[in-house]
Amino acid sequence: MVSKYIALPKGVTEEVFDVAISEFREVLGGDAVLTGAQQLAPYIKTMMPVADEEHVPSAALLATTVEQIQKIVAICNRHKVPVWTISTGKNLGYGSAAPAERGQVVLDLKRMNRILEVDKDLAYALVEPGVTYQQLYDHIEEHKLGLWLSMPAPSAIAGPVGNTLDRGVGYTPYGEHFMFACGMEVVLANGEVLRTGMGSMPNSNTWQVFKWGYGPYLDGIFTQSNYGIVTKFGFWLMPEPPAFKPFVIQYDREEDIVEIVDTIRPLRINGVIPNAVVIAHALYEAPVKARRSDYMTGPGSIPDEAVFRIMKDHKLGIWNVYAALYGTQEQIDVNWKIVRQAFGKSGKARILTEQEASGDPAFVYRAKLMRGEMTLKEFSLYNWRGGGGSMWFAPVSQARGSETLKQMALTKQILARHGLDYSGEFIVGMRDMHHIVDVLYDKTDPEQTKAAYQCFDELLSEFSARGYGIYRVNTAFMDKVAETYGPVQRNIHKILKDALDPNGILAPGKSGIR
CATH class of the missing domain: 3.30.43.10 (Uridine Diphospho-n-acetylenolpyruvylglucosamine Reductase, domain 2)
Structure with a gap:
């Protein structure tokens, strides 16, 4: 029937x-x-x-x-x-x-898209799940609040609640989004409404200014989980700085990535560079300026010779390092001197400021992200090959140069085995480093779709075997990633699930939790 x-x-x-x-x-x-x-x-x-x-x-x-x-x-x-x-x-x-x-x-x-509160003095927002970054950005601009957002690359159409609950990241000094979350309202599976942190206190006015409340900190269990439905979400906003200086530093050899990361790490830990530093490979930046078919047609991964032509034609480094300085002009002047000295030691770097790179479309969209402005330019990645296939591969490592070349070599080997291109970037946080690779393929091609699945599966297996944990993954591979974190963690997740959602009605399978 x-x-x-x-x-x-x-x-x-x-x-x-x-x-x-x-x-x-x-x-x-x-x-x-x-x-x-x-x-x-x-x-x-x-x-x-x-x-x-x-x-x-x-x-x-x-x-x-x-x-x-x-x-x-x-x-x-x-x-x-x-x-x-x-x-x-x-x-x-x-x-x-x-x-x-x-x-x-x-x-x-x-x-559910109400902006419930934006406090100019204390620099926080309280929103519902349907609020988009564009909506909040427009509200801040309309009311001249002098506050900046931090958002992921698909900024305008995504929203702060969904992005933070999946522990997404951004590109300003507030880019570790969950770190700046403060207070949630959650509908539990039994219908009760929990307000975390200070929100549980009747008549409290500190829900969005003090994260911890009293007793065990609960907010974390509602991220990347299926333990409740978040209906209100508070987070901190960045006051607009008096001055802002974005820059890009280009290198021409892939092995320079070791020097790049080891130069960045102390600058990040000491707060000289306050935002996460993006180290984008030429093939990650190329879709903003070109299409794959301009340089290669047919099966197989794109050869190095074509990559070198892309670099020459579009004024790209093999590595393009994007970061920014924030604060008063006096602070920026001091820190800029430190940055130039650090990157200038080896003589390998081309250091470009906004003045030299202002007409470059890749730099323009990166600068927008680093100052909390809306852009959808990174979706150019989906035009590189075409066909609508994309999976983000996102292993995490220590922020050490020694972690880079072996990761990149392994990734490129696996991708090439399946006829796919390396489109990746390293993002250096305070002490961690994300290796973000967009596995792009043509979903209208059954053979390429099969190859992409096998490729992603192999990437997960090989990286986890070497101790590189994946911090976020698509729904098709959630179980596989959950298994890599071991039986004890999975059992704790199951115990929490059974206690909070005994009928298993909330998002079964989310993050491998049932």
Whole structure:
């Protein structure tokens, strides 16, 4: 018998789901409960090398209030219906808006998009999940609040709640986003509403200024997890500095990455450079200026000779180091002297300021990110090869030059074995280093899709075997990454899940937790 639904939740009959859908409509109204194939199309398409049918939702619910969410979780508990929550659903390359498992109901919170408070003096915001960075940026500009955002590269369409809950990062001194989170409101699986930190104190006015509250710190368990539904989220904003100086430093040899990282590390630890430093490979920057087909057609990974031509044609280094200085002009002048001396010792670096690089499109979009301005320019990556396939591979290591060449060599070997290009960057934090690689492929090509899956699987296996943990991953590989962190952590996650969500209704499979 053909079902009236494009998918059904695991273990739920059509008759039971009919009752649940009817109850959802009583809570939300008919227009906010989506079950038709066309209505659900935005929640199906992914960029992962698996069949989209594996991630088809059974329905989507458009909630607008906390009270509605409380009623939704009650219905889900009653009928054992799993629900996959998204805020803006724009985590492209990590799973998009599709649920982790076929048949899950998507709880879409994009209509919960109120900016509840922005405090100019204390520099914080309190927002709902559907608020986008663009919306908040426009609010700050309209009210001339003199505050800066930190956001990921797809800034305008993504939102601070979803990005921070997946522990995403940005490019200003406030770029470690969860570090600057302060206070959450969470609907638990039993319908209770928890306010973390100082938010649990009646009449408190310190919810967004003091992170810890009293007793165990709980906010962390609601990141990269499925223990609750975050409905309000507080975070700190950066006061606009008196002066800002972005710069790029270019190097021409891949082996220079060792010197680059070892030069950056003390500057970051000592706070001379206050934001995360991006070290972008030429092939990561090239899509802003060119397409792959301009330099190579046919199968296989792009050869070094083509990379050298790209560098020459578009004035790129093999490594392009982006960072900025913030503060008074006097502070910047002192720190700029330190930066120039540090990078100038070997004579290998080309140091370019905003004056020399102002017309370069790659520099322009990087500078915007480092001062909290909206841009979608990094989506040029998806035009490099075409075909709509993308997965972010994101291992973490110590910020040491000795960690770089072996990682890059291993990554390039695995990618080349599967006919894919190395499109990567290293990002140096305070003491850590993220090696971010966009595994780009043509999802319309079955052979390339198969190769991309095998490539990503091999990357995860080889890096984890060498002790490099992945900090974030797409929904198709969440179980595999969770396994690399060992049985004790997985068991603790399971104990928490069983205690907080005994019916397992909240996002089963998120981060490998069921």
